[in-house]
Amino acid sequence: MSASSLAGEAKPTFAAAPWRERAEEALIPPLVALLVALICGDLLILSYGQSPAAVYRLLLEGTWGNAYGFGQVLYKATTLSFTGLAVSFGLRAGLFNIGGESQLAAGGFAAALMGLVLPAGTPLFFALLICMIAAGAAGGVVGSVPAYLKTRFGAHEVIVTIMLNFIVLALLNWFIAGHLHVPETLHTPEIHAGVLPRLADIDSRFHGSAANLALIVAVLIATAVWFYLFRTRGGYDLRAVGLQPQAAEYGGISVNRVWMRALTFSGAIAGMGGINYVLGYKHYYEDGFASGAGFLGIAVALVGRNHPFGVIIAAFFFATLSQGGLAIHAFVPKQMMDVLQGVVIIAVATAVPEVRRILRGARGRSDA
Amino acid sequence: MNPISFLTQMIRIAIPYLFAASGGVVAERAGIVSLTLEGFMLSGAFAAVLGTNYSGSPWVGVLCGILGGLIFSMIHAVATIRYRADQVVVGVAINLLAIGVTRFFLKLFFASSSNSPRVAGFGGNINANGFDNPLLWLGLLVAPVMAFVIYKTPFGLRVRAVGEHPDAAESVGVSVKRVRYAAVALSGMLAALGGVYLALDQHQFTDQMTAGRGFIAISAVIFGRWDPLRAAAACLLFAAAETLQIQLQGNHAIPSQFIEMIPYALTIIALAGVVGRAVPPAALGRVED
């Protein structure tokens, strides 16, 4: 077989055929989780002497079935989208950002400050931009601490971000309680500029719900993240480091610099999420508004398989659970949703390596 | 400020940390990440109150509390050891699950969203300052006992081997999985005891009553460089800071929030190697065959 006969035999194609296999690996775990959640939910509902079918119907009616409920789902999904995007961005580089709550709080705080500093009457676009930059910068600063400690000292980001959560939240609490709160409360004065219109202002059916323009921002950020990860060189480098750091190093990529960038931007994205509560809902920063959003962000990233658009969908899922809990509260305590959240996360986390093992074993893939 | 009252309060505050940190040390030494201490503690607290409430005896409550911690730790163990799920993710989930489950059953059994009815506890003699509580003495003994277990028993040797070089252990016939299951179970029961002490001392269960103590316990483990006695010392240190803050209330020299931060800041400093390197067990958190 001579060399010349080789050239020209292969007709290059660009069939995105492999998406079927990747889709299987990606989608089966969340579906498994959904199944487990349903079974678990059934058990919990039954233990309360209620009928699962009736309760699920009520849940759907209370969330996607009426405008107010759906508005609340939109609102909650917005915050979760931001923290979910933040976690998934870090995970794409192989890093675990557990600091979502403090980054979100710091971002919200910065946005509130800007909202106070900017004069009333500042054009919305301008004010929003400034507030977002401030929020992102604050979150980014918080995110840069574990980044620096990891690249310089090899300190594991999981512990550092958890510890920093407590520290930053305590700092914010101290500042608010001591210097900037409205008497008898733990929140800052109302902002003058940067107020985001509510969805209810556009469509009165959503009256009463907290859904606001920040949702659009969330979608825009998700798109930006998608673009960065999959269309830019920076994203190529980042994903390479997350997938195979040794090969990335061989390819001339600076692993440390990627890590630095990844955690800092992860923090910035979480920080920007602060605008949902601060600019769009209450119009002030309140101590504790970020509670739980960081951990749920991990759940969202996991179920959304670390893909920006998957994250949005997962955010909607968890927001529905959360709002649904309120809707069914008369029949089953909303605390059931807290249980389901935990169950879903464990189910997905367990399913991912198991599904991968089964699928790859069945396809006879060799790693040699 | 009376030094005796400072000491007694400090010890009482330290007990939950001592229990949980001792549990955390053995699990992490075996290579399993223990972010779950918070969840184990909370479940132990609730189960203890449940048991005491329905039986009238705090000792039954203690047993129930241990069982509660054991159940949650087994969920963690199966997911991470058998199914090799990511230990950090499952850890976070266990904590969330514990919050959810305790809330759900709080509603179911006690029809409340915030607290259970009062239950019997141990001791009760005001003059004893809490030292007539057998759990307190148990808590003081836990760390030295754990040190003994880890350094002077075959089980402890296997735990140390499995957390540093699981292949080496496997090659001499030690079942890495079995050792890890045992270590996680132990951590679950011990951390639960911390919660039991907390709940019975306050004579009730309140929603999320552990309030981050499990994370302070992890800080103690790291700051104590995964050694039971050093971790215990860290627990006492953190408890001292907390006591200081309580007893200095009203004195605004140092705001309470900064005292709160101390354990966490110290942990970060330890990780950054400023005060000698805090090197975790080599196989910690690694998911391998």
Next chain:
Amino acid sequence: MSETPAIRMEGIDKSFGAVRANRGASLEVMPGEIHALVGENGAGKSTLMRMLGGLMKPDAGHVEVFGRDVTGWSTGDAIAAGIGIVHQHFMLVPTLSVAENLVLGCEPKTQGVVLDYARASEDVRKLSSETGLVIAPERLISDLSVGEAQRVEILKVLFRGARILVLDEPTAVLSPPEVRELWAVLRRLRDKGDTIVLITHRLDEVVEISSAITVMRAGQTVARVKTSETTPAEIARLMVGREVSLSAGKRVQPSGRTGSQPNQGLEVRNLSVVGSRGIRVIDDVSFSVKPGEILGIAGVEGNGQTELIEALAGLRSTSAGEILIDGVDITRRSVAQRHEAGLSHIPEDRLRRALILEYTVANNLILGVQKYFSSNGVIDRDRVKENAARAITSFDIRPPNALLAARALSGGNQQKVVVAREMGRGFSVLLASQPTRGVDVGAIEFIHQQLLTARAQGKAILLVSAELNEVLALSDRIAVMYRGKFATVLPSAEASEDVLGEYMIGTKKGSAA
């Protein structure tokens, strides 16, 4: 006299996915022998021994120990029956002491619960004096030298009553005096009646210490001989083999272009690299590769070739010396900067280094040169597609789907992706490490053609290969690496398998040119 063999393995098959590590392999070891099991990396020796030790089960075939069928047994069974494997990468817990490592899993106890450290130390001391392997029980493994740590590994298996010892590449990390000590220990054990299997690829050692030899190649057993009845050259030939039938004997015509270019190729001066245990894995090496020349490095794997390439590529730090590309000192430069300076690298570890398995073929084809495929930070997908189409066509990459994940391709096609990428961009120096490993015959020729074409275009190529034929057919000059040094550098006209073989196994030591 027909004695029951201590070990008898026959017809052993073992596959890992698509890789057949053992194909009908066999082994027969008589009691009281020091038996050498030789072969190249990947020949299947370690896999075979793992099945003896119960770490794996064979897919087919059977295993007998002293006449007893033990096929598919567990590690526990193997240890109980007296098999002790001393691993190449020590299975010792660094933070524990010698005694603790030794008693792990069979700890002596007082009162059922407490670990009897005193007994453990005493047992260790007793065994130490019995076997002559002296080591203090309280010392931490991390404080031990390599030779001492190995002593502990041997003690560990003896402690559990091993009568058949298998040592996997024991001298890979030892200095010559430590090797001599090891031989003394092995001889003492043999005199005591133990049976020893020595896995090695160092043929000078085989000749020194063993009484019988089994040679493996590509998963099969190709020969079984008495040491006294064979020669090192013969063993080398059996080991290395003639797997790839190139137009054997054809020598490369001199390109006639050396030395007249503005480029100066690769120059290495006094390069030293220190390994993980303080030994010099590259020991004061100097050489150059001129433009339009292929310098082939022959040598059995494990003599520093991997580390040399890694150091040149920027993936390993050096302790002394300089590296120059076209006259520019790149010793302190990063990987990316070396790419800029004109360096290309085909790594020997395809799966971990050369490719990102989850990335598509198209994306893998731009690894290392991403910046030339992006403008303003955004990747130009059309150019990436164009590049992929070109590479797929020129290199006959199959399946020809540029959007397949690299992990879906066969080993040979994966290698073609790597070669297409590394040789498809502007470079003046190419490091090619095992470039045709795991590649089918037709593609091998194609890759060789590419290398020769590059040479004709005035590139400087450093070729490292375990396939002696490949090195002989392609190189202008051939160097042999032995224990971190160039044992010799010969013009290809003067080199032959026999000549090189002797340098490769260390029986001949020349002065490096």
